[in-house]
Amino acid sequence: MELISARLKLAGLVILTAISAACTEKLDNSAGCPILCPDQGGEIETVTLDAVSLDSTVSALTGQGTETSLFLANRGDTLDSRAVIRFDSIPARFVKPGSDTTSFEIQPDSVVLRMIVDTVGGKIPGAVTLDLYDVDTNAADSLVAPVAALFRSDRLIVSTTLEKTALKDTIRVTLPPATIGGRKLQRLRIGIRARSTGSVQFRLLSQEGATTPTQLTYRVSPDTTVSKVTLNPYSKTPANQPIIANALADYTLLVKGTPVGPPTTLNIGGLPASRVYMRFIVPSFLIDSVDVVRATLLLTQLPNSGLDATDTVRIIPNVSLAAVAVTDLAKAAQITALGSTDTLKVEPGGSGVRSAEVASIVGIWRFQKETDTPRAIILVSTREGQSPLEGRFYSIEASPDRRPRLRISYSTRKSTGLP
Amino acid sequence: MMRRLLAVMSLVSSIAFPIASAAGQGALSTQGFGFPPGQFSTRVLATGGGMAQFDPDTPLNPAAIALSSDPRMFLQYEPEFRKVTLGSAQSTTLTSRFPVGAASVPVGTHATVGVAISTLLDRSSTTLTSHDQQVGGEVVTITESTKILGAINDVRLAAAYGFGPKFQIGIAGHVFTGQNRVIFTQTFPDTLNFTNISQTSTLGFTGFAASAGVLIRPSRNIGFGFSGQKGARIEAKTSDSVVSKADIPDRLSAGVSFEGIPGTSLSAHASRSLWSRMNGLGSSDATAIDTWEAGGGIESLGPRVLSRQTVLRVGARYRTLPFTADGNEVKELSFAGGVGAQFFRNRATFDVSLERAARSTNGTTEGARERAYVLSFGLRVRP
Numbered sequence: 102m103e104l105i106s107a108r109l110k111l112a113g114l115v116i117l118t119a120i121s122a123a124c125t126e127k128l129d130n131s132a133g134c135p136i137l138c139p140d141q142g143g144e145i146e147t148v149t150l151d152a153v154s155l156d157s158t159v160s161a162l163t164g165q166g167t168e169t170s171l172f173l174a175n176r177g178d179t180l181d182s183r184a185v186i187r188f189d190s191i192p193a194r195f196v197k198p199g200s201d202t203t204s205f206e207i208q209p210d211s212v213v214l215r216m217i218v219d220t221v222g223g224k225i226p227g228a229v230t231l232d233l234y235d236v237d238t239n240a241a242d243s244l245v246a247p248v249a250a251l252f253r254s255d256r257l258i259v260s261t262t263l264e265k266t267a268l269k270d271t272i273r274v275t276l277p278p279a280t281i282g283g284r285k286l287q288r289l290r291i292g293i294r295a296r297s298t299g300s301v302q303f304r305l306l307s308q309e310g311a312t313t314p315t316q317l318t319y320r321v322s323p324d325t326t327v328s329k330v331t332l333n334p335y336s337k338t339p340a341n342q343p344i345i346a347n348a349l350a351d352y353t354l355l356v357k358g359t360p361v362g363p364p365t366t367l368n369i370g371g372l373p374a375s376r377v378y379m380r381f382i383v384p385s386f387l388i389d390s391v392d393v394v395r396a397t398l399l400l401t402q403l404p405n406s407g408l409d410a411t412d413t414v415r416i417i418p419n420v421s422l423a424a425v426a427v428t429d430l431a432k433a434a435q436i437t438a439l440g441s442t443d444t445l446k447v448e449p450g451g452s453g454v455r456s457a458e459v460a461s462i463v464g465i466w467r468f469q470k471e472t473d474t475p476r477a478i479i480l481v482s483t484r485e486g487q488s489p490l491e492g493r494f495y496s497i498e499a500s501p502d503r504r505p506r507l508r509i510s511y512s513t514r515k516s517t518g519l520p
Numbered sequence: 521m522m523r524r525l526l527a528v529m530s531l532v533s534s535i536a537f538p539i540a541s542a543a544g545q546g547a548l549s550t551q552g553f554g555f556p557p558g559q560f561s562t563r564v565l566a567t568g569g570g571m572a573q574f575d576p577d578t579p580l581n582p583a584a585i586a587l588s589s590d591p592r593m594f595l596q597y598e599p600e601f602r603k604v605t606l607g608s609a610q611s612t613t614l615t616s617r618f619p620v621g622a623a624s625v626p627v628g629t630h631a632t633v634g635v636a637i638s639t640l641l642d643r644s645s646t647t648l649t650s651h652d653q654q655v656g657g658e659v660v661t662i663t664e665s666t667k668i669l670g671a672i673n674d675v676r677l678a679a680a681y682g683f684g685p686k687f688q689i690g691i692a693g694h695v696f697t698g699q700n701r702v703i704f705t706q707t708f709p710d711t712l713n714f715t716n717i718s719q720t721s722t723l724g725f726t727g728f729a730a731s732a733g734v735l736i737r738p739s740r741n742i743g744f745g746f747s748g749q750k751g752a753r754i755e756a757k758t759s760d761s762v763v764s765k766a767d768i769p770d771r772l773s774a775g776v777s778f779e780g781i782p783g784t785s786l787s788a789h790a791s792r793s794l795w796s797r798m799n800g801l802g803s804s805d806a807t808a809i810d811t812w813e814a815g816g817g818i819e820s821l822g823p824r825v826l827s828r829q830t831v832l833r834v835g836a837r838y839r840t841l842p843f844t845a846d847g848n849e850v851k852e853l854s855f856a857g858g859v860g861a862q863f864f865r866n867r868a869t870f871d872v873s874l875e876r877a878a879r880s881t882n883g884t885t886e887g888a889r890e891r892a893y894v895l896s897f898g899l900r901v902r903p
Contacts, residue, residue: 127614135649138647395715
């Protein structure tokens with residue numbers, strides 16, 4: 102009897118094991134393919150369309166001071182870009198922290214301007230000298246020439262030379278104490294120009310590109326036990342426009358930009374920066390009725406023999422979100438969303454057909470009503486406003502073989518579920 | 521520079537939208553609308569289908585429920601372990617099914633009504649393939665996955681009347697319902713430049729049929745069973761739109777049972793199903809053919825274990841499957857065995873069976889073979 106009971110338990114265990122093992126389905130019959138599973142996927146068709154109905158180079162219109170880095174360049178007659186950093190609230194007195202609430206007149210000492218350098222894509226031939234000028238003026242904030250004119254010897258605050266190896270990460274420039282002492286309850290606006298033995302170009306991180314990359318610090322008395330004062334860039338003008346004023350806490354002062362490309366071409370990048378607006382008319386079935394596998398914007402590049410013709414400019418397609426009510430293309434080109442993570446890399450001096458992948462943008466178009474939001478792509482340089490590099494392409498006014506085209510690959514499969 | 525141009529659409533290649541079908545699902549047995557488990561209870565499966573006309577839990581002959589004098593419920597679990605071989609390629613699969621559920625209650629002293637749900641065609645399968653194709657001027661490897669879940673099920677409401685131990689009749693109405701969900705994906709190795717495709721389509725079915733059957737036992741030793749089903753219209757719908765129509769298969773079945781040997785029952789059955797009536801429900805790739813099925817087996821008292829009487833069963837069955845593979849008929853030969861015992865003062869019966877099936881074909885798909893082990897567990901209770 103005990104033997105039978107043991108066998109029954111064993112049989113029960115086997116059955117339970119089989120049942121539990123059989124609870125997880127495994128349905129892969131792939132070994133029978135393709136004979137036993139034909140015509141599963143359908144074909145992928147490719148069409149190339151002259152789908153661009155309107156294209157134009159427009160100003161990047163990035164607001165002054167909104168750039169994520171301050172572009173410093175001194176390249177002779179071809180490019181001159183400087184930086185302005187504003188400290189519009191210089192305190193006159195100091196109150197010690199703690200119970201002693203008495204204040205005393207600030208006697209500035211050990212004044213240091215700290216900045217963060219980004220040399221990626223820079224041109225640094227050797228030791229770099231930074232000239233810091235007092236560029237405070239009552240001229241309108243949007244004007245360049247009155248500010249540029251203040252970069253003169255009688256306004257020079259200090260010059261400091263940094264070896265090439267020292268020009269990385271954080272740099273500190275010591276300023277004369279009088280720079281602060283003479284501006285109590287006033288404002289200090291520092292203009293920065295770089296120079297070197299040859300063409301020089303690099304960037305300083307701005308307030309918009311990093312968290313307080315620039316700071317002005319100084320001691321308030323000879324007593325070293327009293328902590329330092331730290332000032333961040335701050336602008337009081339334009340008055341009553343705090344957003345613009347905040348952007349102008351630090352900004353790039355473009356004194357001489359790159360040559361503007363031909364008006365008949367599509368120009369992306371450069372200084373001042375430009376971008377390209379392209380509007381499309383795409384057969385509705387490609388948007389609504391099929392699964393788009395790949396969409397490629399085919400552009401024919403023409404060489405730009407200007408600055409750094411062999412460097413690489415990266416162009417990223419954005420999707421336009423501007424409604425039909427926005428008739429100004431330059432403004433419409435600002436209302437965008439990132440539509441693709443893939444960048445088109447070109448050398449400004451290059452030529453030939455270039456491909457920008459825009460499948461994700463075509464996917465976004467599916468959710469846009471064309472009568473409300475025109476189907477448009479904005480081509481933007483990833484270093485817009487921070488790099489002189491400019492890619493140039495033929496527009497729809499060029500000969501048919503050079504015009505922008507849209508190549509779309511799509512699946513023809515429409516499944517009903519029927520075998 | 522800004523000027524509006526008329527867009528000139530230059531279609532470089534033809535634009536067409538063929539309707540894709542998932543005609544084959546990678547196995548011989550899952551072609552077309554899928555594999556027919558047979559609508560057999562565990563007990564019938566173990567006897568090669570021989571008891572099909574006489575078993576109250578097998579929803580083929582409505583007269584069979586008249587044999588039940590007590591209320592009863594039955595549920596069956598049936599995993600199938602399948603190996604598909606094509607040349608040197610092999611796939612092993614596991615499909616879990618609950619192919620039959622049934623309940624019946626006596627009405628008065630001679631009548632019984634019952635409801636049963638059974639799987640007519642199970643289409644569950646997955647295939648994963650890859651191939652190279654030129655897309656946008658570049659040759660890429662495309663990986664395609666087709667996952668199909670679902671079945672067409674037979675919901676039967678039956679009534680039977682027993683005129684005595686020698687003669688019973690039954691009639692039934694059938695509603696065929698269920699879903700096939702097809703999940704198709706196409707993926708590309710470069711997800712930055714290519715967008716993967718995912719399509720899900722759901723096909724719903726509604727169909728009707730009527731069946732009738734009779735059991736005749738001219739003597740204590742022998743019995744005969746006959747049943748038939750007349751199929752009516754079945755429709756396939758997607759989102760309330762009818763995409764195809766056809767007819768539920770007609771069926772004629774006959775069975776014989778011999779109990780002349782004490783403690784032993786020999787049984788056999790044969791069936792003809794007109795599956796071709798389903799042609800048109802799917803695409804032209806899903807061709808159904810009329811099929812024959814025959815089988816037989818022995819059910820005999822086994823040893824007593826723990827004071828419980830066991831029943832042993834063996835059987836064999838041959839049939840053709842309803843859907844062709846690339847136009848070729850698929851044949852199935854199976855052998856089965858099983859055991860049953862009663863528990864809880866004989867108010868519950870637990871049956872187990874194991875069937876080994878070999879499926880093969882000729883013609884263009886001759887190299888394809890299928891071997892399957894079907895485990896079946898049936899639990900019958902009398903509340």
